[in-house]
């Protein structure tokens with residue numbers, strides 16, 4: 710393996726026995742690359758929450774470090790306090806703390822309104838027990854009132870007690886560099902780890918990017934669209950684009966890389982092997 714900086718991998722909780730089996734194979738394929746940790750997403754609003762903790766416990770039982778994502782939207786202080794105590798009792802030491810997004814039509818926002826409230830609450834309840842990761846948006850959060858406002862909220866979130874951040878995915882290294890420089894200028898020196906999304910499918914990625922506010926550059930969009938159903942060309946081009954992005958990020962001083970695997974090993978490993 711050629712990569713010289715730490716890496717981590719993100720999963721979502723599988724919903725079926727087949728999905729569990731597939732994830733086990735993925736964990737086995739990725740663990741040979743000695744990730745710093747695996748993380749598992751959490752469904753704000755309830756749908757996959759038990760699956761998150763089950764998946765984290767399973768990965769830890771295999772001997773690897775694993776972090777649950779935990780969101781506060783729609784939840785109560787009591788409920789989150791109970792989750793934190795359970796995670797602590799199990800020996801979990803790392804959490805990805807988020808506001809989350811409630812599925813449309815789901816009622817109130819809960820007692821903790823933003824990720825900074827959740828970070829403060831985790832510190833209040835459990836002191837320094839957890840290493841807390843938070844989300845960062847080099848291309849800005851889609852609901853941000855302005856770049857300056859979003860940056861201010863990010864700094865607040867770090868100052869509330871987060872240890873490090875993982876970014877939303879992006880394909881423009883300049884956005885990452887500019888964001889990190891702005892955070893450093895505000896006096897925050899914590900690691901900001903780029904979130905890396907391998908490119909394996911055009912229409913899904915385009916749709917998802919529109920929703921989460923990540924820019925799929927025009928030239929990448931047009932090239933991907935031009936391949937139509939030619940999956941081999943999409944994969945080869947996507948791997949090329951993302952491995953060049955990773956090389957630039959490493960040159961810019963990225964402290965590590967966090968891969969959004971979508972529970973598949975191959976697309977992330979193809980990028981890592983190409984570095």
Ligand code: FAD
Nearest residue numbers: 750751778807808809823824844850852853859862875877
């Ligand atoms: P916040 O940091 O609270 O920011 C949300 C918005 O509110 C921003 O526009 C910000 O500028 C603004 N804001 C922040 N603080 C304040 C404040 N005090 N006052 C007023 N405005 C404020 N979603 C899931 O449901 N489950 C997951 O497992 C999950 N994992 C993720 C992992 C990563 C690495 C990333 C980058 C995102 C993840 N998400 C996940 C998506 C995330 O939940 C959404 O992007 C959500 O909309 C924002 O969450 P946040 O923690 O960034 O929110």
